[in-house]
Amino acid sequence: MFPYLTLLLSERASQQARASGLSQQDILNKPGANQSVHTVSTSYPQQLVDPRIATETRRTKMICAQILGGLVVSAMVPVLVYQGWWAFVSLSTLLLSLTVVQVAMKAALHDGLPYPYSLTALHMLLTVLTAFAAGPPRPGELRMALQTLPPSAAGGGAVLLHNVALTQASVSFVTMLGSCTPVVTYCMELAVGSRDATWKSAVPVLMGCLGGVLCVRGEHSASLLAVVLVLLGCTSRGVKSIWQQRLIFLEQLGPARLAAWAAVWTLLLTLPFAIVWEGASLFRAMPGASKHALCATLISCVAAVLLNLSQWTSMRYLGPVMQQMFGNLQLVFVLILAAVWLDEACSPEQVLGTVILVVGVLVAKAAPEKVHSARKSRLSQVPQPGYQATETARRTKSETA
Numbered sequence: 001m002f003p004y005l006t007l008l009l010s011e012r013a014s015q016q017a018r019a020s021g022l023s024q025q026d027i028l029n030k031p032g033a034n035q036s037v038h039t040v041s042t043s044y045p046q047q048l049v050d051p052r053i054a055t056e057t058r059r060t061k062m063i064c065a066q067i068l069g070g071l072v073v074s075a076m077v078p079v080l081v082y083q084g085w086w087a088f089v090s091l092s093t094l095l096l097s098l099t100v101v102q103v104a105m106k107a108a109l110h111d112g113l114p115y116p117y118s119l120t121a122l123h124m125l126l127t128v129l130t131a132f133a134a135g136p137p138r139p140g141e142l143r144m145a146l147q148t149l150p151p152s153a154a155g156g157g158a159v160l161l162h163n164v165a166l167t168q169a170s171v172s173f174v175t176m177l178g179s180c181t182p183v184v185t186y187c188m189e190l191a192v193g194s195r196d197a198t199w200k201s202a203v204p205v206l207m208g209c210l211g212g213v214l215c216v217r218g219e220h221s222a223s224l225l226a227v228v229l230v231l232l233g234c235t236s237r238g239v240k241s242i243w244q245q246r247l248i249f250l251e252q253l254g255p256a257r258l259a260a261w262a263a264v265w266t267l268l269l270t271l272p273f274a275i276v277w278e279g280a281s282l283f284r285a286m287p288g289a290s291k292h293a294l295c296a297t298l299i300s301c302v303a304a305v306l307l308n309l310s311q312w313t314s315m316r317y318l319g320p321v322m323q324q325m326f327g328n329l330q331l332v333f334v335l336i337l338a339a340v341w342l343d344e345a346c347s348p349e350q351v352l353g354t355v356i357l358v359v360g361v362l363v364a365k366a367a368p369e370k371v372h373s374a375r376k377s378r379l380s381q382v383p384q385p386g387y388q389a390t391e392t393a394r395r396t397k398s399e400t401a
Contacts, residue, residue, distance in 0.1 A: 071355065072332050079326075090313040091326055097307035099333045102174075104300035106166050111293035116163035117274035118282035119297065123304035124156075124267035130305050131260030145261035151243035152265035154236045160270065161233035168226035177230040185238035192242065207356050244315050255312035263308055 080088040109116060137145075165174050186205045189195035247258060286294065314326075 069332075072329055075326070075329060087314075090310050093306055094310040094314045095326065095329055095333065097303045097310060101300050101303035101307055102166075104296045104303060105163060107296035108293055108300055109163075109166055111296060112289045113282060113285055113293050113297060114167060115274075115278045115282040115285070116167060117160065117270060118278045119300065120156075120159050120163055121267055121270045121274045122282075123159075123301060123308070124263045124270060126301050127263035127305050127308040128260055128267060131256050131263065131309065134256070141257070145257075145264075147247055148258055148261045149265050151240045151247065152262040153269055154240040154243065155262060156266035156269045158233045158236035158240060159266070160273065161229045161236065165226050165229035165233065168223050168229065174226070174230055177227065178234060181234040181237050184234045185241055188235075188238045188242060207359060210356055241315070244312065255316065256309065259309050259312045262312075 076088065076091060079091055105116075105119065108119065113119070162174065162178070182205050186195070186202070286297075289297075
């Protein structure tokens with residue numbers, strides 16, 4: 001996993017070296033190339049650096065990583081206290097898999113397997129096989145599963161747009177823009193009437209967006225196509241989250257079966273793009289691909305399966321906006337790994353962004369109970385898909401008992 005984080009977090013050093021006319025081999029042969037970005041760009045040989053200064057710098061970075069980790073834990077503790085272990089495990093799995101899948105996909109795409117459509121289809125196929133491992137579809141399940149088609153189309157579009165955007169810009173830039181997803185989702189909930197516009201709900205969302213932007217060092221230059229792809233992906237992800245919330249309480253299916261059927265529809269929607277634009281190129285390229293590319297592909301597959309499953313389970317506990325705000329905490333994991341394993345320094349902007357992000361999550365976690373208890377949203381007063389079937393099943397059980 002960590003070689004791929006090296007690829008991600010040393011992009012700025014590579015850009016500086018290319019601007020100075022250095023080749024990739026020159027970068028590797030330069031003293032201190034495996035150190036942090038600041039070590040690469042310094043004019044002093046590694047041998048002249050005082051070991052005491054290096055030790056003190058290392059200690060400072062470890063303290064910074066511990067502070068960031070403490071902030072993340074403080075943001076997740078309310079979930080453990082108020083909603084229990086299952087919610088905490090589901091959220092932790094969501095954050096870990098979200099972090100790993102982005103880094104692994106970037107590594108696979110740039111290490112010799114530039115086939116985003118085929119990789120996305122492979123992820124969905126493995127999700128289907130994993131989710132259906134408990135048993136085949138039951139009679140009448142397909143009719144209920146058709147309700148997952150609209151959010152699956154939106155989710156598949158978001159995944160495709162995100163993976164294609166990774167071929168046009170760095171993970172940092174894509175993640176920075178993607179941190180605005182809670183704002184997009186919040187505005188969409190206001191538009192459909194599922195949320196009331198109050199400062200208690202708006203301020204945490206804006207804080208989360210600002211914190212996410214400050215956490216990531218974005219590129220100074222990026223293509224307009226990458227910006228459009230990421231913003232369209234944010235919109236698709238918002239549509240998927242809002243629709244998912246309406247389906248998550250279908251007792252006839254459950255989160256795992258919902259994830260399975262959502263992956264089925266996404267796979268069917270993704271296959272035409274993969275066949276037309278990439279064909280079987282992914283499988284033809286695999287035998288000659290590097291070990292790093294193959295390992296990145298394998299890691300991305302495992303992380304994608306966990307991500308697809310944990311998205312549905314965490315939605316039950318958090319809701320659309322809160323799920324995406326907690327998802328932005330994966331930015332902090334990248335900073336922690338950079339400080340601990342790659343000897344990267346955390347800038348003041350990144351620490352400030354982490355503080356704002358965590359405070360926004362804590363405020364948002366405390367605010368909804370007061371808001372919704374005083375005023376029910378219009379959407380909550382309308383029976384959601386599957387509610388009537390659930391009540392019918394409950395009445396049938398009570399009558400037979």
